[in-house]
Every structure is written in structure tokens, then in C-alpha cells.
Amino acid sequence: MTYRAPVSETLFFMEHCTSLNDIAGKGAQADLSLDLVQSVLEEAGKFASERIAPLNRVGDQIGPKLKDGVVITPAGWKETYRDWTAAGWSSLGGPVEYGGQGLPMVVSTAVGEFWNAAAMSFGICPLLTVAAADALEAHGSKELKDIYLAKMTSGEWTGTMQLTEPHAGSDLSNLRTKAVKQPDGTYKISGTKIFITYGEHDLTDNIVHFVLARMNDAPAGTKGLSLFLVPKFLVNKDGTLGPRNDVYCASIEHKLGLHGSPTCVMVHGDEGGSTGWLIGEENKGLACMFTIMNNARLGVGVQGVAIAERATQQALQFSHDRKQGKAPGAKDLSPIGEHPDVKRMLMTMRALTNASRAICLRTASALDRANNTSDPAAKQAAYEEASLLTPVAKSFSTDVGSEVASLGVQVHGGMGFIEETGAAQHMRDARILAIYEGTNGIQAIDLVGRKIGQSGGETFKRVLAEYRNTASEVAKSNDPAFGKTAQRLNEALDALERATKYMLEAMNRDQAEALAGATPYQKLFGLASGGAYLAQAALAERMEGKPAARVAIARFFAENLCTQAEGLELTVTEGAASVSYTDSIMVA
DSSP: OOOOOOHHHHHHHHHHHSSHHHHTTSGGGTTOOHHHHHHHHHHHHHHIIIIITTHHHHHHHTOOEEETTEEEOOTTHHHHHHHHHHTTOTTTTSOGGGTOOOOOHHHHHHHHHHHHHHOHHHHHHHHHHHHHHHHHHHHSOHHHHHHHHHHHHHTSSEEEEEOOOTTTTTOGGGOOOEEEEOTTSOEEEEEEEEEEETSSOSSSSOEEEEEEEEETTOOSGGGGEEEEEEESEEEOTTSOEEEEOSEEEEEEOOOSSOTTSOEEEEEEOTTSOEEEEEESSTTOHHHHHHHHHHHHHHHHHHHHHHHHHHHHHHHHHHHHHOBOSOOTTOSSOOBGGGSHHHHHHHHHHHHHHHHHHHHHHHHHHHHHHHHTOOOHHHHHHHHHHHHHHHHHHHHHHHHHHHHHHHHHHHHHGGGGGSGGGSHHHHHHHHGGGGTSSSOHHHHHHHIIIIITTGGGGHHHHHHHHHHHHHHHHHHHHTOGGGTTHHHHHHHHHHHHHHHHHHHHHHHHHOHHHHHHTHHHHHHHHHHHHHHHHHHHHHHHHHHTTOOTHHHHHHHHIIIIIGGGHHHHHHHHHHOHHHHHHGGGGOOO
């Protein structure tokens, strides 16, 4: 199954429903135009479909191999990565002063979807490198930035984030990796990290690890963690590579999916300790690491969009080619896409994919607004909007990735359960997305515990007001093609508003009660946001007098998916007691 990047759909939403028009041609984006963005998306889509997509199958079937401490990537991986960096794709959103192109995040987010849809095992490597480079730019010393940032921006060197340890999982307060300060100001790092994506590979000459560790006299818990830059090879003063550092890949994990991506167990200190440099301040490493994690969380949300798009394209093609049974009113065998239940599945796939893409692009758009204004109040408001949307973008989109990939298998029927069709790979690859970079349950805790209460709830109120204005505009259009879109969207927004009021009160009254409903609340937020953004795109389409494809998708989402909102509200507001009631039966 070939992959075609959804350039026109993505560009339409960027043009009409993000801040792209507001920042293009101004300030740091003085050279940016919609024509340039279109050209970037078209060329990225071409590279994704022609060069990266063919890697997807070989990555899944063969995968990387560990030999004598070196990870060898599958055939074609190294050459494609070389050409990808040579074309400048790694530097797209990077800082100009270190060789980057400085394009808005909404643009790099869009093309990030293309890389990951083509082959997610390939796309995750640059995703983490960009996130790590952002942390170095934000928190690193000038000396470290001058040594490493240009090469990470260009993709000549890649980056990793190393948090998880075998005994700790998501509980960072229990990390045991040690850092001992040396007379020359460096640190010796010793410990074992697991689940390290691209911790070792042969794509680049050097790999720059960002490692959370604890100094001997550090406070207990997360307050005692520091962040260190630990290169695979030490770097000489002239920029050439020096001796091998004491950090090695001990093994590659055997995974359900993402077989093309090496997920490594990394050992620091077999020969006395790897040499590292402090990023930021001592014992303030978690704040620095969150710069990586927050960017990566949006990136992982985009991966959810990507795998959903890939699964949807494949299911649509199969539904046109496969004939079986007679659709209502048909005299002969029909393509399965003409059967009402298959139509429902395909529309669900398309609507969920477009909604999750919209949420991710709007999150990136909020960050662009923050980064392109000098008004402190506007900057703070935009950052808070991005902060509010980030856990939703990560969780809703990755849940969508799994759901859509599963529906893709269902559309294929028995053939979907056979590996040769490729539908099963999408489902296997998608499953990790709800787990890494903070499980979706952790995102839900973050959303209800920190984000909806920002500025006394004013950030949420502003976002909700925008959604309500969209529903009002749909109603005022009096366009019968919208059906009951406005009514169903308003019902979902009402449910979200009531559930948010309940959550804010419950967090002050009984955290266990609130957290029991955090995940369904997060889904409710995603449905309301997705419905509103799809309706915005549909209104823009209607204003341009174009065929009503986006209107049809917005209507389907509202009438078939937003209807879950009131049920989710009940789960949020009335389900906590039954969660607690199960304590007596939860016995291993």
C-alpha cells in the first residue's frame, strides 16, 4: 500500500484555522508566505512517499540488529536518513543562529506527520532529536550549544532522552542513576536506562544523550534530579570526535510494534562512568527535561495522527478494490465501501483522523503565537493555551491512532488479520503511542490537576468561548448540509463545561474522586475540541464555496461522535464511587 501525504487537507486547515496567516510576513517570519509553506509541504510529501514509505515494511520485517555493541539499521535506512538531512528537513524549525531555518512549529508539525505516516520507526528518531535540541537551546550553556546544537539541528548528530530505569517506570522520583562531580567540572554518570529510542544506531557518527541522574548529596525524589548531556563520543576542541564515552547499548528490546526503531537498554559506567556535562542547574533537571518531554508529547500526538492517516488511506483503498456482497439497492457484487456499516467505519476513521490533526496543529499554532509576539500578556495567554491543549493533543490523538488502526483491520476483515496486507502493522505500531512520553493516564492527571485551572480557569474559559462561537456560526449559517452539527456540538460543549466545573471542585475536595474520572474527562475534552475545529474548517470551506467534503466530516463527527460527550460527563461526575467500590475485588 502506497502512502500519499495529505498536503491539501493539511494546508487548508493551516491557512484557515491556525495563526499562520497572522505571523507570516512579520517579524522573525518576514520571509514566510503561504506559497512557501505549500512548497515545503509538497516537497516533504514527495520525499515521505517516495523515499521513507518503502522503509516501513522492511523495518517491520527485519528491524535493527545489535552486533558487537553496534546497532545496524535495516537496509535503506542509513542512505535515506543521509539524503533526508542533506535536503535540510532536520533543520526546518531549528534556530537560525545554529543553522536552522526557523520555520513556525505548525509547519514542522505538519511535515512531522508525513515522516511518521510514511514509516513511524524512521520518523521517531528526528522527533526526539528536535526535542532534545530544544532543551539544549533553552537550558544549556553557550559552550555546550556551540559544540552540539548546530550538528543536532542539521541532523548530523541525533539526540535521545534517557529517563526510565528498570525499577522505576514512570515514577521518576525513584531514579537511581548516579552523577559524581569531577575536578574539571564534568560528571561521571553510572546506571542503567531502559526503553531508549535510538539509543544506539549507525545513522550518524555521534549520538547526544540527555540523561536524568542524581548526585550523591541531592534531595530525595524528583527535586534531586539533574540533567546531563552525555555524548556517545567525546568532542575535541576543534569539533572533531574524540574517544568513545562509557555509555553502551546492552540489548535491543523485542517489541509488539515499531520493529524498525531500535529501543535500547543503555548502560553508563561499565568502565568507571560516562562523562557528562550539566544542563541547567543542579537538582533542577526535571524542569529542563520537561522541555524535551512537552515537545515530544506534541510530537507523539502527531504520530497518532500519522498512523491514523496511514491506516485510513489503506482501508479506503481496500474498500474500493474489495467486492463482497450486495449493497442495498445493488444488483451485482459491490465494493465493500458501499455497504453502510463499512461506510460508517470509514467515516469514523476519516473524522477522527482529521479531528486529531486539527488539535495537534492548533497546539502548535498556539506555540507559534507565543513565540512570535512581544506582548507579555498575549505571550502568556498563548503559552497557557498550548499548555492546556498539549495533554489533549497527546492523548486524544494517540487513542485515535489505536482506534483507527483497529478499525482499519476490521475494514479488511479476515485479510486485516494477515500480516501480508500491512493493516496489522499499523495496529501494532500504534499501540505504544498511548504509553510512551507519559502514559495517557498521566496526561489526564496533568490536564485536570494543572492545566484546566491555569489563571483561575480563565485559559479554559477563553478556549471554550472560541468553541461556542464556532457552534454559533454554524447555527447562523442555516446551511442544511450541516444537519444537527451546531446542536450536537453545543451539547458536547455544555457537557465539557459542566464536567470542568465538577473537576475543579473535586480537585479541591477529594483528589481520588477527581482522578478517577480524569481519563474520560480528557476524552470529552478531545471530542469537544475536535468537533469545534472540524466545524471551523467546514465554515471556512463553505465561505470559499468549495465542495462540502469538510462540512460532511464535521457533521458526521458531531452527529456520530460528539454524542458520546454526555455519557462521558456522567462517567466523570458519577463514576468515582464505583471505581472505589472495586477495591475489595482487585485481588491478584
